[in-house]
Each structure stands twice: as C-alpha cells, then as structure tokens.
Amino acid sequence: MALTNQKKRSIAERLIIEDGKTGEYVSDFLDISSQTVSRWRKGRKGEKTWDERRTENLSAPHKIKELLQKQLELVASGEKATIDADSLSKISKVLQDVSSKVSTQVVLSVLEEFDNWFSEIDPEKALEITKIHRAFLIYKATLE
Structure with missing residues (x-):
C-alpha cells in the first residue's frame, strides 16, 4: 500500500x-x-x-537530559565524555533550574482541566475554586 x-x-x-x-x-x-x-x-x-x-x-529540557545521560553513560563505561566537564556541570545546573520550574502555561492547562472536571461534580464549589485558580495564575504570571 x-x-x-x-x-x-x-x-x-x-x-x-x-x-x-x-x-x-x-x-x-x-x-x-x-x-x-x-x-x-x-x-x-x-x-x-x-x-x-x-x-x-532540541533545546527542550528532556532533550538536554537525554544528552547528559548519554555523556554519563560514556563516562560510566570508561570512555571520555564528548562534552567537557565544566560545560557538563553548567548544563546540569541549567537543567536542574529548568526542571524545577513549571511554566504558567502548563499550570493554566492543568487547572483548566481540573476546573472542567470538578464543575461536573460540584458546580457551585467549582466556581469558588476557579476564582482561586485565577488569582494563583495572576500571581504566577507576575513572577515570570
């Protein structure tokens, strides 16, 4: 075919x-x-x-993590890393910083999905929770 x-x-x-x-x-x-x-x-x-x-x-955190894991595998098998140690250390630090933060867009998506789901369970309570979620999103946006 x-x-x-x-x-x-x-x-x-x-x-x-x-x-x-x-x-x-x-x-x-x-x-x-x-x-x-x-x-x-x-x-x-x-x-x-x-x-x-x-x-x-290619610059997404999961791709950087894959690259770092390949370098660690090389070193663990007794081979020489293709990235110098200083660069590897700096990349590791950046990866850690990036991994520990969740973007406002991701939070928004999760909260929207939660709000839609919860509105089917308890519509009145969902209105209260949605207001709290909006306030949190505004707060989070001001931090970025």
Whole structure:
C-alpha cells in the first residue's frame, strides 16, 4: 500500500523535527523530491518552520537530559565524555533550574482541566475554586 502525500509529510515532519534527520535523508527515505521536502520545511501559513520547531525541540529540557545521560553513560563505561566537564556541570545546573520550574502555561492547562472536571461534580464549589485558580495564575504570571 502506497503512502499518501499527507502521510509522507507527517513522517517527514517527525523525522526532521524530532529525529534531527536532514532533508536529503528524508527525500531519499520517502522517495520524494528535495524540493517537496524544502517546501514542507517552510511550514504552512501561520506556522513556524520545521527548522524553528526543531531548534525548540532540541533545546527542550528532556532533550538536554537525554544528552547528559548519554555523556554519563560514556563516562560510566570508561570512555571520555564528548562534552567537557565544566560545560557538563553548567548544563546540569541549567537543567536542574529548568526542571524545577513549571511554566504558567502548563499550570493554566492543568487547572483548566481540573476546573472542567470538578464543575461536573460540584458546580457551585467549582466556581469558588476557579476564582482561586485565577488569582494563583495572576500571581504566577507576575513572577515570570
């Protein structure tokens, strides 16, 4: 069964953004032209380009943690780390700082989900709790 262009685009998007593959690799892998891959990488109107999203993905805390874990595995197996110790220490510190903070957007999403769920259980109490949640979100936003 042949893949549709939409399915190929979806696979190409994942390969480039999440797996860090090159346009040439994707072109060969999916048997599509490099021009098609290039056009797709630009993103749809109003969207970020795949390259911008790839940069965001690679700098995400979970990706940094993966990199650090690979370095630790190298050292644990008696090999030399490919990142110098000072840099590794600095990255570890940043990762720890980033991991210990939760963004207002994440808090907002969780509280909205909770409020919607709780409103089905006790609508009157949910109104009170929602007011408290809003006050907390405003407080949290002022800290950022």
